[in-house]
Amino acid sequence: MYVMVYGRRTVSCHTGNQTSWPTLKTMCTRSFSATARVKRTRNIPPSDIIQQLLKLHPKDSLEGVQLVLAQHRLDHKAVRCTMQELKAQKRFDLVGILFSETLKHGGAKVGLKEFTAGISACARAQTWQLAVHLFNSMRKAKVVANVFSYNSTISACEKGGQWQLAMQLLDSMRTATICADVISYSATISACEKGGQWQVAMHLFDSMHKVQVDADVISYNATISACEKGGQWQRAVHLFESAHKTKIHADVVSYNATISACEKGGQWQLAVHLFDNMHKAKVNATVISYSSTISACEKIGQWQLAVHLFDRMRKAQVDADAISYSATISACEKGGQWQMAVHLFERMRKTKMHTHDISCKESSNS
Missing domain, CATH: 1.25.40 (Serine Threonine Protein Phosphatase 5, Tetratricopeptide repeat)
Known part of the structure; x- marks a missing residue:
């Protein structure tokens, strides 16, 4: 038997083994932490709300979300938990609408984390209009955008083929004194690639070096694809070789885009050479x-x-x-x-x- 003094309380403990006070303190701390984690995991919205939302068809999601919110009043914590649960269920189409409707009705206090999550979900759901709407709503809500919210909005515009909007967002980052990173540039270049703007894509790629942002395989791939679509096989091959010199490992997208550029340019020998190199580079x-x-x-x-x-x-x-x-x-x-x-x-x-x-x-x- 030993006596443990904890604060002003004295606890008698019976044990077959002697246990030191530091060890007991650690055990108690872990026990309290585990209990706190269990409480946090249980902090989820009512199951009936989630079930009602998950039953909604994507085409009827707006009206359905409005109906659910009319029946249930969600506070800040409930809104966040509901968004997380919908993301876990891969219903990204509902996340953005739920957040947008929450903003419209007010009541629940929302911050940067919720805005970024909502915009990111819109990008995944390919609803660029709603993503831009949420981004513009940040100023009214007095929430300052950061690089993550910018990147999520640019990504949504890229998926929606809105290269002009993506360019405007990238330019506005400079005005807002937010440093664009490789994700910002890659998403904007990809938007230009989808919009058939190979010259703009090349300009953005070249500007990355000037602002000391290191290009990665995604930014290289997006620029190569832009050149391929623009019939610029020489530039595509040059970019492919440049990636190799900077020790960036080309993936299947890099090879496919460059081979396709050579095919369109009538360079069959280069295309075959690149194809054979895929096996050597262990790229399937x-x-x-x-x-x-x-x-x-x-x-x-x-x-x-x-x-x-x-x-x-x-x-x-x-x-x-x-x-x-x-x-x-x-x-x-x-x-x-x-x-x-x-x-x-x-x-x-x-x-x-x-x-x-x-x-x-x-x-x-x-």
């Missing part, structure tokens, strides 16, 4: 990698190489799509290999794949 080729390389060979009449690559797809257990079939059939047609073209067309039909008009035309003309 996808159907896009194969299709782009086969198309590059098809354009220059290299039917043997096109068929060889098509056969490699099967051995690598990569399922061919309509594009890879069409490119290989076209290569055989140009090489006078009508039997091979017909054989491939029949294989394509057996896979119950949607046959493109070009495949039908090439096979019939052979």
Whole structure:
């Protein structure tokens, strides 16, 4: 038996082993911490609210959320917990609407964390209009935006193809004396890529070095893809080589975008060289990698190489799509290999794949 003095209380303890006071103090602290954690995990909104929200169809989410909020008054803690639970259930479409409606009705105090979570959810749900609305609402709520809220809004604009808005947000970061990071630039470059603005994408990429923001594989990939869409195969290859020099490991997106740029530029040898390097770099080729390389060979009449690559797809257990079939059939047609073209067309039909008009035309003309 030993006596433990804790504050003014004396507790007698019976134990077979002697335990020191520091050890007992640690045990008590851990016990209290565990109890606190349990209480925190139980701090979730009423299950009926979550169930009502999760039953909503995405098309009816706005009216449904409005109806739920009319029935239940949520305070700050309940709003936060509900948003977290909806995110955990991957109902990002509901998170932004719930937060927006909460702002409209007022009552619940919200801060930067809730705004950023709401905007981020809008980006995931590809509702760029609501993301921009929430971002603009921050000023009215007297909440100062930070780099995370800016990045989430730019990402939402990128997914919505709003490259001009993404550029405006990036420019406004400078006015707000908020340092843009690699995520800010990468998302804006990607927005420009989707908008077909390869010159703007290149300008942004070059400006990263001036403001001492190190480019990563995502920013490289976005810029390469922009050049690929703009028919700038030389720039795409230069960027790919530049990434290698800066010891940034190219991934499958890097290779696919550069190979596609070479294919569009009629550089079949470069395309094949890059494709072969994927295996050496231990980057698994996808159907896009194969299709782009086969198309590059098809354009220059290299039917043997096109068929060889098509056969490699099967051995690598990569399922061919309509594009890879069409490119290989076209290569055989140009090489006078009508039997091979017909054989491939029949294989394509057996896979119950949607046959493109070009495949039908090439096979019939052979």
